[in-house]
Amino acid sequence: MAVTIKDVARLAGVSPSSVCRALANPDQVRPETRERVHSAARNLGYYPNRAARGLITGRTGNIGVVLPDLANPFFPSVVKSIQTQARRFDYAVFLSDTDEDPAVEVPLIRALAKQVDGFLLCSPRAGDDEIKAFAGQTPMVVLNRRINSFPSVTADSADGMRQAVAHLHALGHRRVAYVAGPRTSWSNRDRLRGLKNATTSYGMDLVEIGNVAPTVEGGTAVADLVIASPATAVLAYNDLVALGLLNRLQARGVDVPGRISVVGFDDILLAGLVNPGLTTVAIAKEHIGRVGVELLLELMADGERPATARRVLPTQLIVRGSTGPR
Amino acid sequence: MAVTIKDVARLAGVSPSSVCRALANPDQVRPETRERVHSAARNLGYYPNRAARGLITGRTGNIGVVLPDLANPFFPSVVKSIQTQARRFDYAVFLSDTDEDPAVEVPLIRALAKQVDGFLLCSPRAGDDEIKAFAGQTPMVVLNRRINSFPSVTADSADGMRQAVAHLHALGHRRVAYVAGPRTSWSNRDRLRGLKNATTSYGMDLVEIGNVAPTVEGGTAVADLVIASPATAVLAYNDLVALGLLNRLQARGVDVPGRISVVGFDDILLAGLVNPGLTTVAIAKEHIGRVGVELLLELMADGERPATARRVLPTQLIVRGSTGPR
DNA sequence: CAATATTCCGGAAACGATTCCAGACTGGCC
């Protein structure tokens, strides 16, 4: 069927081992044979079977990416930057979407583990302990979450929230609401923590509104609760939720930002396209992926070292039309 | 390092071959040994190395997905449905983003070919001939494009365009513009063809406006050309381009749909969230992925058969606020 | 020219799993 190293060897009139050397360590063979092998490989269209190679070298050349929901525009951005950086180092990407189900994460990782050299876990929803069980077994870098004994890349939510709250405070708001994301999301807890600190230090009231799915529907579902609350501004777990709020508020005829100001988180593409534009805390999505890959490559190279590097990337408030004076 | 079949065999006190049988064909071993093997595997946390298995069975259990740009929200939707369907049949997904560069497609496919059982090519940008070179070698299904000798899944653009044009015609529009997508995109040619047929049969004038990148920026870049044209309505290659137009039109103070109506294509999530909502031709994105996987599985099972199944999925005009009477 | 050092190449083993084949054991039956 497919062309193997033996076919190349036969055509070039050398042994398989020489073919391997000619292609991998060109300076270990005579220029003449090297040329013969190369042209034979070219003629037959030979590409080594990376799986077979991986069997013996222990390196597959693949990295696994696990994320909760590809339909959330935040993740494709991250994946894209992972791809770009991975390809630069000749790695291919295995992608898995868990559909926000914590229960499938661990089995998925286990099933994929032998086919990849390491994992990038984006916003994993499983419990710390379940994930920690992999410590030392498979190189892993966690994105958008911090877990002991794993390197991680996170955004500085606390500072982002501080910027957002400062902005709202300056506009005269004193009571704000937070629409929380999934209970299993570390980012949600992190953002809430940052928000609480910020509102406390500015002496503002904070109303928490139930946990919702991190989707547009999640936002629309609680928009009326926000209206009914005493808050004059609302911060959402992420942009999708914020957009859901925005949509429902407009449908109810509530003036944004006149009556209620809305702030999102992530700065996905949509945020700049809706009307009014969504004020949001931007995360450097391309950075997350790139830094994640860098960390993972280091970890895979160094092997043993605990390598609990923690990169915290800056956030930046992007002010658009959805926030205004109280 | 990792636990192999031998470790399980040793712990269970049987040979590796028996372990294999106990796990793969449970009825070929005595219940007692089967139980011993299972518990040994469970205790050690044994998961077979799929790459090694693939070497001998010829099946990797992976399918490769190649697409031009994950940042276009259309593709994540498709990928997600591919994932879902693939997992149902115990397949994992290899993802590759080509960054709209036709030149990297073929090398990418070749490099991945040995690691997957088949490919789903989403909107491939490479030339027909380059792709045809794979015919018979690797099972492949093409999405959003038709290529001889490959099964394909496409949307019925012609009908979608007919619906859109009928809608605009009924609103009184007689001159429409089309903002074309990438020259290398089959969908672009297909949509343009459908549009031409529709405008001709309705006796309407069609202005074509240059090829742009299939992004928001592509749309904003030519919005002023649209304004300067005699058209009272514009159809865009896809929703991103339409949103770019919409944005720039609003920035220039052009009334939509009062002065110009805008129609997109794809019905991505954003389309329903902007203001005014974007009238667009919806494609069943989840269907594309699902049907694509189904076709690929059939193709991989049947092997030889030409299998040039061509599924054309229906399109549906979604009318929102961006279109109105002339 | 002989002895040594160096370069280059082929053979064999290995990676982890599966599968075929043959042998060992069990049970049934006469």
Place this chain on the structure above:
DNA sequence: GGCCAGTCTGGAATCGTTTCCGGAATATTG
């Protein structure tokens, strides 16, 4: 008890590649 059929199991070969080891050929040196 002996024979046959059937069930169950272990050993060996295999997939495609890499790597180690030893031998042959070449180059270097005295």
